[in-house]
Amino acid sequence: MRLLEVVLAAASLASAAVTPSPDEQVVYDGFKVVRVNVTDGLPSLKSKIASLAQTLELHSYADHMDVALAPSDVAAFEALNLPSDILDEDLGASIAAEGPLVSFNSIAEVGANALPSDSWFNNYHPYSDHLQFLKDLQSALPQNSEILEIGASYEGRQITGLHLWGSGGSGSKPAIYIHGTVHAREWIATMVVEYFAYQLVSGYGNNATIKGFLDSYDFYFFPVVNPDGFSYTQSNDRLWRKNRMPRSSTSAKGTDINRNWPYKWEVSGGASTNPSDEDYRGQAAGDTPEVKVLKAFTDKLAAGKGIRLYIDFHSYGQYILLPYGYTCSKRSSNDAKQESLAGTLQAAIAKPYGKRFTYGPICSTLYAATGGSTDVSDIASFPVCTLIGKRKEPLTRLLQYMTDVAGTTYAWAVELRGGGSGSSGFVLPPSQIRPSSIEIWQGMQALIPSL
Numbered sequence: 001m002r003l004l005e006v007v008l009a010a011a012s013l014a015s016a017a018v019t020p021s022p023d024e025q026v027v028y029d030g031f032k033v034v035r036v037n038v039t040d041g042l043p044s045l046k047s048k049i050a051s052l053a054q055t056l057e058l059h060s061y062a063d064h065m066d067v068a069l070a071p072s073d074v075a076a077f078e079a080l081n082l083p084s085d086i087l088d089e090d091l092g093a094s095i096a097a098e099g100p101l102v103s104f105n106s107i108a109e110v111g112a113n114a115l116p117s118d119s120w121f122n123n124y125h126p127y128s129d130h131l132q133f134l135k136d137l138q139s140a141l142p143q144n145s146e147i148l149e150i151g152a153s154y155e156g157r158q159i160t161g162l163h164l165w166g167s168g169g170s171g172s173k174p175a176i177y178i179h180g181t182v183h184a185r186e187w188i189a190t191m192v193v194e195y196f197a198y199q200l201v202s203g204y205g206n207n208a209t210i211k212g213f214l215d216s217y218d219f220y221f222f223p224v225v226n227p228d229g230f231s232y233t234q235s236n237d238r239l240w241r242k243n244r245m246p247r248s249s250t251s252a253k254g255t256d257i258n259r260n261w262p263y264k265w266e267v268s269g270g271a272s273t274n275p276s277d278e279d280y281r282g283q284a285a286g287d288t289p290e291v292k293v294l295k296a297f298t299d300k301l302a303a304g305k306g307i308r309l310y311i312d313f314h315s316y317g318q319y320i321l322l323p324y325g326y327t328c329s330k331r332s333s334n335d336a337k338q339e340s341l342a343g344t345l346q347a348a349i350a351k352p353y354g355k356r357f358t359y360g361p362i363c364s365t366l367y368a369a370t371g372g373s374t375d376v377s378d379i380a381s382f383p384v385c386t387l388i389g390k391r392k393e394p395l396t397r398l399l400q401y402m403t404d405v406a407g408t409t410y411a412w413a414v415e416l417r418g419g420g421s422g423s424s425g426f427v428l429p430p431s432q433i434r435p436s437s438i439e440i441w442q443g444m445q446a447l448i449p450s451l
């Protein structure tokens with residue numbers, strides 16, 4: 001196999017102690033990933049952390065918040081005297097250990113109509129290679145697949161997917177619809193989604209079970225639904241989350257695509273209205289090019305044979321999240337079945353490596369399970385990626401859109417590996433790609449026959 005290593009330009013333009021402009025490279029050398037315990041409420045803790053000029057919030061939960069603590073903020077952080085544990089001594093070193101990004105010339109190795117080598121799953125890769133990998137997969141099962149380019153991102157990249165079908169022909173069955181990497185820094189999601197697709201392509205001709213999956217459902221895989229943000233994480237800032245769309249009123253770039261879906265968008269207490277925030281919802285419902293494209297495609301699937309299962313893969317924390325998020329008082333009409341299926345998925349994921357994924361409705365189960373609140377009735381929705389916090393902030397409208405508007409039978413978000421002692425959360429070594437992918441594939445093999 002021919003591998004050509006491509007090392008991105010050394011990240012040396014910006015000091016960690018200086019706030020970079022949006023187009024500079026951001027360096028995390030010397031940053032520590034710190035888990036801070038919540039003692040007097042998350043809002044209080046968040047305001048204290050916000051006082052640290054260069055420190056970045058990663059995830060917040062009911063009982064703790066993970067932050068990337070800048071070297072220049074260490075003294076101020078220590079003065080706050082917050083109970084905390086260091087999860088990663090040097091985030092910059094962990095980022096270095098992820099790479100270099102490996103370019104993958106699979107066609108030259110295996111021929112145009114054969115599968116790409118599964119050594120793809122040994123490393124992270126440049127965005128352009130992900131597009132080639134999808135094309136290579138399509139070429140390996142040409143009669144049962146197509147590449148989908150469903151529309152352009154803000155910077156003009158086509159949001160690209162792979163559609164697979166079985167003996168009934170294209171578009172003849174309900175959809176299993178998979179998104180990954182809406183949050184640009186959640187790299188593991190890209191690889192896990194591709195592994196799922198790879199297993200279907202490689203097994204269709206020789207595995208009766210897998211053939212049965214494809215004969216029962218049309219599969220739609222979109223490993224990177226935020227291509228601008230993902231590309232930016234590879235060129236400038238490993239921990240970028242949003243898209244890259246500017247707004248006229250501010251120098252801050254980016255909207256959280258997951259907070260921009262045109263459903264319950266206007267609910268107050270929702271996502272941030274501040275363009276500088278990581279969960280900025282945009283100026284109007286659905287006003288990002290990415291959401292327009294994804295919504296149109298989703299509506300098309302819904303109007304066809306319908307969507308049986310939708311999963312939005314994120315990281316980190318190991319959760320299987322079910323509707324509803326925007327209210328704790330509402331349960332899905334098929335809630336018991338959803339819980340049962342999530343339990344099936346949880347058990348299967350745990351089999352290969354013992355990893356436990358927590359599951360439940362985004363609001364009620366997880367919220368209550370983590371200490372909850374005495375006043376949950378007015379929670380507008382719940383943040384999937386800044387999850388389980390005592391925060392009355394909205395959530396991803398996406399699962400609600402999928403459920404209530406698109407009529408998806410099961411619309412879930414899955415938070416993959418990462419987090420906890422010794423982990424930088426979003427930054428996982430390449431050695432984690434394969435086990436993360438295998439455990440989710442195990443889960444899917446248990447889930448799909450039960451849908």
Ligand SMILES: [Zn+2]
Nearest residue numbers: 183314315385
């Ligand atoms: Zn996410």
